[in-house]
Amino acid sequence: MKKNNDARIVLEAEDVCIHYGGVKALDGVSLQLEKGKIRGLIGPNGAGKSTVIDAITGRRRLTRGKVRLMGEDVSAMDAVGRRMRGLSRSFQRTSVFAQMKVRQQVELASHRMGVADSDADTDAVLAELDLMRLADATAEDLGYGEQRRLDLALALVGRPGVLLLDEPMAGLSVKESHDLARHLQQLISRWEVSVLLVEHDMDIVFGISDAITVFELGRVIASGSPEEVRASPRVREAYLGSAA
Secondary structure, eight states: OOOOOOTTEEEEEEEEEEEETTEEEEEEEEEEEETTOEEEEEOSTTSSHHHHHHHHHTSSOOSEEEEEETTEEOTTSOHHHHHHTTEEEOOSSOOOOTTSBHHHHHHHHHHHHTOTTHHHHHHHHHHHTTOGGGTTSBGGGSOHHHHHHHHHHHHHTTOOSEEEEESTTTTOOHHHHHHHHHHHHHHHHHHOOEEEEEOSOHHHHHHHOSEEEEEETTEEEEEEOHHHHHHOHHHIIIIIGGGO
C-alpha cells in the first residue's frame, strides 16, 4: 500500500510484519482507518488481532512495515510517543486500580498525559462515559460493566484522535455490551474519535462497524463493508457460521 494523502485516513498500517524466528505472528498486514469511523477486526483466537494492535501502538517491534498516524510515520516511535500524538488503546483486561476512586484515576491519567486543564478533561471524560455520578466511588465497588466504562475513560483522557479497543465487551452481559457500543457511537459522533475494534461479539461488530477486516494466521483474508464481509463465502464458512 502506497502512502495515502487522503486527509480522511487517520491511521495506516502498511505491510506490517512481526516474525519470531520462523513464526510469522503478522505477515504483511495492511489496513486503513478513516476519520470518525469504526473498523472492526475479527478472526479466530491466535489470528493476530491483538498483535496488530500491539504493533500499531508501539508495544511490539516491527520486523518490516510502517505505521502512519495522521500521515506521520511513527514506526520508530515508542508507545508513549504515539500516545502523546493521539493514539490510545484499551486492553483485554481492565487497567483500573481497584482501591482508587473513579475521579482520582481519571485525574491521574490526565496529569500523566500533561493535559493543561486536567480538571476540565476529567469532567468531560466522566460525563461522556456516564461516570460522573460514580466519580467518588471506589473502582472495586463498581459493577464489571462500569469498570469497563472506566477503562475506556482512562483511554480517552487528552482527547485522542484514534482509539484501539481490544475486546472491550469481554465478560459483559448482552445489555452491558449494547450500552458500551452505544457509548462508542456517541463518542464518534461528538468527539470525532476513530476506532479500531477487536471484538468477538459478531452482533456488535457487524452492528456498529463501518468496515471490517478479517484475519487468519497473521494475514488479512478479507476486508470491506460489513455487507461485503458477511457475503464472503470463505468468511462465512470459517468464522461466522449461522451468525452470517
